[in-house]
Structures are given as C-alpha cells and as structure tokens.
Amino acid sequence: MFITNDIKYVGVNDHKIDLFEGQYVVPNGMAYNSYVIMDEKVAVMDTVDANFRHEWLDQIDTLLGDRQPDYLIVQHMEPDHSANIANFMNTYKNATIVSSAKAFIMMKQFFGTDFENRRIIVGEGDTLSLGKHTLAFVSAPMVHWPEVIVTYDTYDKVLFSADGFGKFGALDIEEDWACEARRYYIGIVGKYGAQVQNLLKKAAGLEIEAICPLHGPVLTENLGYYLNLYNIWSSYQAESEGIVIAYTSVYGNTKKAVNALADKLRAKGCPKVVIHDLARTDTAEAVEDAFRYNKLVLATTTYNAGIFPYMRDFIEHLTERNYQNRTIALIENGCWAPLAAKVMKEMFAKSKKLTFTDTTVRILSALSDESSAQLESMADELCRDYIAQSGETANKNDLSALFNIGYGLYVITSNDGKKDNGLIVNTVSQVTNTPNRIAVTINKANYSHHIIKQTGIMNLNCLSVDAPFSVFENFGFQSGRNTDKFANWEPLHSDNGLAFLPKYINSFMSLKVEQYIDLDTHGMFICSITESRVMSSVETMTYTYYQNNVKPKPATEGKKGFVCKICGYIYEGEELPEDIICPLCKHGAADFEAIS
Numbered sequence: 001m002f003i004t005n006d007i008k009y010v011g012v013n014d015h016k017i018d019l020f021e022g023q024y025v026v027p028n029g030m031a032y033n034s035y036v037i038m039d040e041k042v043a044v045m046d047t048v049d050a051n052f053r054h055e056w057l058d059q060i061d062t063l064l065g066d067r068q069p070d071y072l073i074v075q076h077m078e079p080d081h082s083a084n085i086a087n088f089m090n091t092y093k094n095a096t097i098v099s100s101a102k103a104f105i106m107m108k109q110f111f112g113t114d115f116e117n118r119r120i121i122v123g124e125g126d127t128l129s130l131g132k133h134t135l136a137f138v139s140a141p142m143v144h145w146p147e148v149i150v151t152y153d154t155y156d157k158v159l160f161s162a163d164g165f166g167k168f169g170a171l172d173i174e175e176d177w178a179c180e181a182r183r184y185y186i187g188i189v190g191k192y193g194a195q196v197q198n199l200l201k202k203a204a205g206l207e208i209e210a211i212c213p214l215h216g217p218v219l220t221e222n223l224g225y226y227l228n229l230y231n232i233w234s235s236y237q238a239e240s241e242g243i244v245i246a247y248t249s250v251y252g253n254t255k256k257a258v259n260a261l262a263d264k265l266r267a268k269g270c271p272k273v274v275i276h277d278l279a280r281t282d283t284a285e286a287v288e289d290a291f292r293y294n295k296l297v298l299a300t301t302t303y304n305a306g307i308f309p310y311m312r313d314f315i316e317h318l319t320e321r322n323y324q325n326r327t328i329a330l331i332e333n334g335c336w337a338p339l340a341a342k343v344m345k346e347m348f349a350k351s352k353k354l355t356f357t358d359t360t361v362r363i364l365s366a367l368s369d370e371s372s373a374q375l376e377s378m379a380d381e382l383c384r385d386y387i388a389q390s391g392e393t394a395n396k397n398d399l400s401a402l403f404n405i406g407y408g409l410y411v412i413t414s415n416d417g418k419k420d421n422g423l424i425v426n427t428v429s430q431v432t433n434t435p436n437r438i439a440v441t442i443n444k445a446n447y448s449h450h451i452i453k454q455t456g457i458m459n460l461n462c463l464s465v466d467a468p469f470s471v472f473e474n475f476g477f478q479s480g481r482n483t484d485k486f487a488n489w490e491p492l493h494s495d496n497g498l499a500f501l502p503k504y505i506n507s508f509m510s511l512k513v514e515q516y517i518d519l520d521t522h523g524m525f526i527c528s529i530t531e532s533r534v535m536s537s538v539e540t541m542t543y544t545y546y547q548n549n550v551k552p553k554p555a556t557e558g559k560k561g562f563v564c565k566i567c568g569y570i571y572e573g574e575e576l577p578e579d580i581i582c583p584l585c586k587h588g589a590a591d592f593e594a595i596s
Contacts, residue, residue, distance in 0.1 A: 001218075003035065003156075003158065003210060003212060003218055004156045004158065004210070006037055006038045006039060006133065006155075006156065007035055007036070007037050007038075007153070007156060007158060007212075008035065008036045008038065008063055009033070009034075009035055009218070010034045010035065010036055010044075010056060010059040010060055010063060011031055011032055011033035011034045011035075011048060011056075011171070012031070012032050012034075012048050012049070012052040012055055012056055012059075013029060013030075013031050013170035013171055013172050014029050014030045014031070014032065014049060014051070014052070014170065015029040015170060016029075016051075017029060017030055020168060021188070023284075024168065024183070024184075024187055024188075024284050025282055025284070026168045026169065028168070028169040028170055028173040028175060028180075029169065029170035029173065030080075030168065030169070030170060030215060031169070031170050031171045031215055031216060031217075032048035032049045032052065032080055032081065032214070032215070033046070033048075033212065033213060033214050033215060033216075033218075034046050034047060034048050034056060035160065035212055036060065036063055036064070036069070037130060037133055037135075037153065039130035039131035039132060039133045040130060040131030040132075041070040041071065041129075041130040041131060042064065042067055042068070042069045042070050042071070042130075043069070043070065043071040043072075043073055043098075043128075043130055043133075043135065044060065044069050044071070044072050044073065044088070044095075045073050045075070045151070045160050045212070046073065046074060046075055046076065046081045046082070046214060047072070047074075047081060047082060047083060047084035047085055047087075047088055048080075048081070048083070048084060049079070049080045049081075049083055050079065050083035050084065052084075053083075053084050053087050056084060057084075057087065057088070057091060068092055068094060068095070069092050069095050070094075070095060070096065070130075071095065071096050071097075071098050071120075071128070071130075072085065072088055072089070072092075072095055072096070072097050072098070073098045073099070073135070073151060073160075074097055074098070074099035074103055074107075075099070075148060075149050075150060075151060075160065075162040075214070076103075076145060076147070076148050076162045076163060076214060077103050077106040077107070077110070077145060077147050078145065078163075079110070081214050082106075082107075082110065085097070085107060085110075085111065086111045086113075089115060089118065095118070096118050096119060096120055097115050097118060097119045097120070098119070098120045098122055098128060099119070099120075099121070099122070099147075099149070100121065100122065100123060100139070100147050100148075100149050101121050101123070101147075102146050102147035103147040103149075104119060104121065105147075106147055122137045122149065123137065123139055123149075124137070124138060124139040125137070132155050133153055133154070133155040133156065134153075134154045134155065135151050135152070135153055135154075136151070136152045136153075136154055137149050137150075137151055137152075138150045138151070138152065138199070138202050138203075140162065140164070140195070140199045141195065142192045142195040143162070143163070143164060143189065143192055143195050143196055143199055144163060144188060144189045144191075144192050144195075148162050148163070149162070150162050150164065150199070152206055152208075156209070156210070157206075157207050157208055157209040157210070158208075158209065158210045158211075158212055159203065159206065159208050159210070159211050159212065160212045161211050161212065161213045161214075162213070162214055163188070163189065163213065163214055163215065164189075164196070164199065164211075164213060164230070165181070165211050165213040165216070165219060165226055165230065166181070166184055166185075166213040166214055166215030166216045167180040167181035167184050167213075167215060167216035167217075168180040168181075168183060168184050168215070168216075169216065171216075171217060177216070177217070177226075178229065180216075181216065181229070182229075182233065182239075182288055182291075182292060183284055183285065183288045184215070184216075185230070185233050186233065186287060186288050186291045186321060187284050187287065187288070190233070190291065190321035190322070191320060191321050191322055192234075193233070193234040193235060193236055193322060194234075196230065196233075196234035197231075197234050197235060200227065200230060200231055200234065203227070208223060209223075211223065211226065228488065231470070233291070235468055235470070236291075236322060236323070236324045236325050236353075237325055237468055238291075238292070238293060238294030238325065238326065238503075239291075239292045239293075240272065240292055240293055240294070241271050241272065241293070241294060241386075241502070241503070242270065242271055242272030242273065242274060242292075242293035242294065242295070243265055243270050243272070243273050243274070243293060243295040243296070243297060243382060244274045244275075244276065244286075244289045244290050244292075244293050244295070244296050244297070245258050245261065245262060245273065245274070245275045245276070245296075245297040245299065246276045246278055246286055246290065246296065246297070246298055246299070246311070246314055247275070247276070247277060247278065247297075247298070247299035247300060247311075247331075248277070248278050248279055248299075248300045248301065248308040248310050248311050249277070249299075249301070249333075250301055250303075250308070253333060253363065253365065253366045253367065254299050254300065254301055254331070254333045254363065255277070256366075256367060257299065257331060257333075257361065257363055257367055257371070257375060258275060258297075258299050258331070259275075260367070260372070260375055261297065261299075261331070261361075261375050261378065261379060262275055264375060264376060264379035265379050265382060265383060268379055268380070268383035268386060268387060268393075269383055269386035269387055269389075269390055269393060270382070270383055270386055271386065272293065274289050274293065276289065278308075278310040278311060278313075278314050279310050283313065283314060283317060286314060287314070287317045287318065287321070290318055290323065290326075291321075291323070294325075294326060294327065294503070295326065295327045295328075295329070295382055296326055296327070296328050296329070297328075297329045297330075297331065297378075297382070298311065298314075298315070298328065298329070298330055298331070298344055299330075299331035299332075299333075299361075300331075300332065300333070300340050300344070301332075301333045301334065301340060302332065302333065302334035302337065302338050302339045302340045302343075303340075305337075305339060306339070306340075306343050307339075307340045307343050307344060308340075311340075311344070312347075315344060315347045315348070316347070318351075319347060319348060319350070319351055322351075322352070323348075323351055323354075324351055324352045324353040324354060325353045325354075325466055325468075326353075326354055326355075327354075327355045327356075327357065327382070328348070328354055328355070328356050328357070329356070329357040329359065329360075329361075329378050329381070329382060330344055330345065330356070330357075330360045330361070331360070331361040331363065331375075331378075332344075332360070332361070332362055332363065333363040333364075333365070334362075334363075334364065334365075335364065335365045338362055338363075338364070341360050341362070353466065355466075355538060357378060357381045357382065358381060358537075359374055359377045359378040359381050360374075360378075361374040361375055361378055362374065381537075384534075384535070384536055384537070385503075385535040385536050388533040388534060388535045389492050389502065389535070391494075391495065394533050395533065395534075396495065396531045396532070396533060397531075397532065398507075398532055398533055398534045399436065399529070399532055400534055401462070401507035401508070401509055401532040401533065401534050402430055402433075402436065402509075402532070404462040404506050404507045404534075404540045405428055405429065405430055405438070405462065405540075406540055406542065407426070407542060407543055408426065408428070408462065408463065408540045408541055408542050408543065409424060409425075409426050409463050409467075409472075409541045409542070409543060409546055410424070410425050410426070410428050410460055410461055410462055410463060411423070411424060411425075411461040411463060411471070411475050411501060411505070412424075412425050412440060412442065412448055412452075412458050412459070412460060412461070413458065413459040413461060413491075413498050413499045413500060413501075414448050414451040414452050414455060414457070414458050414459075414498060415451070415455070415497065415498055415499070416447075416451045416480075419480075419484055419486070420485070420486045420491055420498070420499040421447065421448055421451060421480035421485060421486075422448070422461075422475045422480065422485050422486070422499070423442070423446055423447075423448045423475055423476065423480065424472055424475050424476035424585075425440065425441070425442060426543055427439075427440070427441035427442075427522075428440050428441075428460060431526065435528065436528065436529050437514070437526055437527065437528060438460065438509065438511055438526075438527045438528075438529065439524055439525070439526055439527070440458065440460065440511070440524070440525045440527060441519065441522050441523070441524045441525075442522060442523055442525070443521060443522050443586060444521060444522060444523055445521075445581075445586060446479075446586065447479050447480045447481040448480060449523055451480075452513065452525060453516070453523070456512060456513040457496050457498060457510070457511065457512055457513065458498065458510075458511050458513075458525070458527070459494060459496070459498045459499065459500050459508055459509070459510050459511070460508060460509045460510075460511055461500055461501045461505045461508045462505055462506050462507045462508065462540055462541075463504060463505055463506075463540070463541040464504060464505055464506040464536065464538035464539060464540060464541055465538060465539050465540070465541050465545055465549075466504060466538055467504035467505075467541055467550070468504075468550070469550050469551060469552060471504055472546070472550070472551070472567075474488075476567070476584075476585055477567060477584040477585055486499060489501070489502070490502060494508070494510045494531050494533075495510065495530070495531050496510045496512075496530060496531065498510065505535055505536075506534065506535055506536045506537065506538050506539070506540060507532065507533060507534045507535055508532070508533055508535065509529050509531065509532040509533075510529070510530045510531035510532070511525075511527035511528070511529060511530070512527055512528050512529075512530050513525045513526070513527050514526050514527060514528050547565070551567070551568060552568060553568070554568035554569075554570055555570075556570060556595045559572055559595055560572060560573075560574075560595060561573050561574075561576075561594075561595055562576045562592040562593060562594055562595060563592065563593060563595055564582045564584070564585060564587060564591055564592055565591050565592065565593055566582065566585045566587045566591050567582065567584045567585040567587075569582050569583065569584045569585070570595070571592065576589055576592055576594075577589070580592065
C-alpha cells in the first residue's frame with residue numbers, strides 16, 4: 001500500500017485475536033501498522049505484534065530489495081508495536097533505533113538491552129533528516145504510555161500518530177470508523193483526556209495531509225472530522241444528544257421500571273434511548289455509550305448492603321476514565337433497606353462536573369403508584385430540554401427564563417439573510433418588568449450589531465456552566481462577517497426564524513428591538529420578549545465561573561508584556577498601547593493586565 005510516493009505500508013492484519021489487551025472483544029480482528037519512508041536514508045516506523053515477525057520482516061525485505069533500513073523509529077513500547085524490535089535489530093545489523101529516553105529504559109526491561117551503541121535519543125522539537133524528508137518529533141507522554149512520541153514528516157505533511165486516531169478492526173474489513181474508534185479511544189486512552197488535548201494543540205500548528213496511526217486505516221480525507229471527534233472525546237464533552245440506561249435486575253422488577261422509563265423518555269422527545277443490561281452486554285460497549293451521550297440513568301438493586309457487582313464494575317470503568325460533564329439519574333430497588341442510590345452517588349464523589357437529577361426513583365420490591373410517579377417525574381426532568389427544544393411541546397411563555405439573567409455570559413444569535421450568526425456578550429439586564437424589557441449592549445465593531453440594527457430581532461441564549469471553552473472560541477474570537485459560526489453546529493430555530501443553541505444553555509429568549517440607545521463605542525438595544533423557553537436547571541455561566549473554571553490559563557511563563565483577561569491573548573512589549581484592541585476577543589486596553 002502506498003501512502004505517498006515515498007511512504008509505504010508494511011503492517012499486518014490479525015484475525016486470530018479474540019480479546020485485545022485481554023479484555024476488548026474484537027470481532028473483526030486488529031491491524032498492527034508499520035510504515036517505511038524511502039529516501040536517501042530509509043526509516044521504518046514501528047514494528048508489529050510478536051506473532052507476525054516473519055510476515056512483517058518479509059514485507060520489509062520485499063519492499064527494500066537490495067537496500068537496508070537506516071533507522072527504526074519507535075514511537076510506542078506496547079508489545080503489539082514493539083515486540084519485534086530485537087528481531088529487527090538482529091536482522092539489520094547497521095540500523096539505528098530512534099526513540100525517546102523512556103522508551104530505551106523499557107527496551108532494557110523487555111529485551112535485556114537498551115541498544116546503547118545503536119541508538120539516537122530524541123524528544124520534543126528534535127528532528128532527523130532522511131534526505132528531502134525531515135522527521136520532526138513531538139513528545140506525547142501518557143497518550144497513553146509515558147514514553148510516547150509522535151512523528152511529523154515535514155515533506156509529505158504526514159503525521160505518524162502512534163496509538164492516536166487508532167481503532168479496533170483489521171484493515172481488510174470495511175466498517176464505520178467512528179464506532180470502533182470511539183470504543184478504542186474511551187477504553188484505552190480515555191483516562192488521559194488532558195494529555196490528548198495537549199497533543200491536539202501541538203497538532204493544530206501543523207499542516208497535516210494524512211494521519212498514519214498504529215491501528216486502523218490511514219486517514220487522508222476530511223481530517224477535520226477526525227480531529228473534531230478527538231477534541232470532543234478528550235475534553236469529555238458529549239458527542240450526541242441521548243440518554244443511556246444501564247441496569248442490573250435480579251428478578252425482573254428493575255428491568256420493568258427501566259422499560260417503563262424508556263417509553264416515557266421516547267414519548268417526551270428524547271432523540272435516542274440506549275439500554276444496556278450490564279449482566280449481558282459487552283461492558284466496553286456500555287462504557288462507550290455512556291461517554292457518547294449526554295445523560296445517564298443507573299438502575300440497580302441493593303446487594304449485600306451495596307450494589308450489584310456488574311453495576312459496581314461499570315461505574316468503576318466510568319470513574320477511572322474521568323467521566324464528567326454529564327447528567328446522571330439514579331433508580332434503586334430494595335426489599336427492606338434500599339441503599340443503591342446512596343452507594344452509586346458516593347462512587348462518583350471524586351468525579352468532576354456531574355449533575356444529578358433532583359428525582360431519585362426508589363422501588364420497594366416492585367413498581368408501585370408512588371415509584372411510577374417518580375419515574376414520570378424523572379422523565380420530565382431528563383427531557384426538559386427536549387420538550388423545550390420542540391416547537392410543538394415547548395412552553396414559549398416561560399418567563400422564569402428571566403431569572404437566568406445575571407452578570408453572566410450569553411450568545412446573541414441573529415441572521416444576516418444568508419446565514420445564522422452569533423457572538424458572546426456579557427452586558428444583558430432586565431430593565432423593567434411591566435412591561436418586560438431586556439437591555440442588550442453590543443460593541444459597534446461587531447458584525448452582529450450591524451445585523452441587529454437592520455433586522456430588529458435577536459435571540460438571547462443564556463449559557464450554562466457546562467459550556468466548554470470551544471463555545472467561546474467559536475462565537476467570541478472570530479467575526480461572523482467572514483466566518484460561518486454555525487458550520488459545526490446543528491442549530492434549532494425559534495418562532496422568529498433565528499437560531500438558538502441546542503446545548504450549553506439553560507434558557508433562551510427571542511427579543512424584538514423597541515428602542516436603540518447610542519453609547520458611542522457601543523449600542524444598547526432595549527427589547528421586548530416575543531418568546532422565552534427554559535431548557536434546563538443547570539446554573540448560568542457567570543463571568544467569574546468562566547474566568548476560574550473554563551478559560552485556559554495563558555502561557556505567560558517567560559514572557560513580558562500584557563495579557564487579555566478575557567481570552568488570554570498576550571501582547572509582548574514594554575508599554576500597552578492605549579488604543580489596543582485584542583485581535584481575538586476585540587476587548588480594549590481596560591481588559592488587559594500586566595504579566596507579573
């Protein structure tokens with residue numbers, strides 16, 4: 001297989017394996033990928049599983065003919081990729097291993113030698129010239145072992161991504177990439193989201209035309225799709241709207257409650273309901289779905305003064321992978337002393353950013369009128385946003401939405417006649433309640449100000465504390481005049497025809513401009529409310545919460561100058577220009593502070 005004119009594939013397919021890493025079911029086998037870069041010097045990228053020693057060496061020999069490899073690049077030391085290092089070095093006596101310092105320590109452990117006289121140690125920022133191809137090495141510790149490096153070929157613009165962007169399944173089987181890549185990522189790499197985020201930030205500065213992982217297909221088209229999924233997974237955001245119900249049931253009564261709840265959820269507009277009987281399902285599939293969707297219901301029995309073993313195991317799989325940014329509902333069953341809900345909630349005590357529903361369902365042996373009513377209440381709570389999103393079922397005059405206005409952060413949406421637009425604002429207030437009037441102040445330099453002056457309408461989206469930094473980057477750090485801010489969104493639309501956000505908001509209001517006040521650099525729009533919906537009970541994103549919990553800390557170490565308190569942009573210089581406008585968030589000098 002030719003990746004480029006100079007890069008060839010010499011990996012292998014494994015259809016004999018049944019459990020990858022001794023635990024993950026792989027019905028379509030596995031691929032162990034290896035690549036060869038042909039230049040003035042020849043570099044082999046990683047080895048393969050021990051069972052394919054001769055097949056792999058034969059492929060290299062056939063490809064090279066009379067040539068000999070100069071380098072073996074070792075990016076990752078897990079045995080499915082490193083098992084044939086010693087065999088390779090014994091076959092090619094003049095080859096040199098190129099890898100990280102930690103990898104050579106592991107080689108000593110695996111093979112009894114660290115190849116001291118035949119090695120080059122590389123780290124962050126180091127390069128290796130093969131001729132016209134130059135390999136740039138990027139340190140990627142804990143993605144997902146500590147020794148990992150990834151390699152960028154600056155000539156062909158190919159990223160060799162180690163285990164990143166890999167998936168279960170052999171390459172001679174056609175299947176959807178996302179499903180098995182998601183299960184692979186969450187099961188194997190999921191704990192290390194922060195480290196993957198760091199690697200993605202490094203990759204963002206590279207021009208990449210192909211990604212060559214150590215498992216799964218080479219990715220050459222629509223790379224933004226794969227990068228976006230990895231960003232979602234590694235930032236622990238939900239990929240899709242939906243509710244997963246994971247349960248155990250001894251005599252069938254808990255199962256009956258689960259099925260009754262599922263019917264209620266579907267009837268109330270939940271777009272996807274996924275049910276897993278934890279005693280019978282593949283645990284990895286259940287964990288994958290729990291991370292894929294944004295809400296989770298856990299239903300189990302009290303068992304030995306604790307919870308049923310399959311449920312305990314499932315929750316431990318979630319917590320050890322840093323499960324967060326989700327809504328969880330609990331259903332417990334017990335004949336004399338139900339404790340399951342308490343035990344389950346305690347298991348998540350160290351988890352971050354989880355919201356538990358107000359309603360907990362308690363079943364005493366079998367469903368009763370009381371516990372059935374609790375199921376109804378739980379379904380209402382879980383589906384509140386779905387009900388509010390639907391134009392048919394929403395309460396469009398829920399003025400309790402006004403209670404979500406404070407010194408918060410909001411997305412103002414509008415439409416210029418060609419596309420939906422949005423921007424971040426923090427100056428919104430209710431100025432009267434008879435009649436209800438909302439004041440929204442927008443910088444005149446913003447394209448949205450121009451649109452709203454022309455159209456006289458807008459939607460006010462009240463951001464909730466689960467909104468990630470990417471929302472602020474998307475709507476706050478670029479102009480809607482030359483950017484489609486909804487390119488990666490599937491917005492919903494209110495009765496006035498304008499977009500509102502399908503997630504990360506607790507309410508929205510459609511506003512009609514009744515009066516405009518010119519404030520020199522800004523314009524204040526005094527508006528009436530034509531529609532208002534409450535989407536969830538998640539707290540409003542305040543400016544303080546954003547600063548303390550959402551906005552990344554700027555990399556000011558070793559720099560002199562000033563940093564924007566809004567977005568973290570750094571201006572390097574002895575003095576801050578009085579007329580400076582932040583190129584990212586468009587705030588002025590008042591929102592800069594000196595780097596201490």
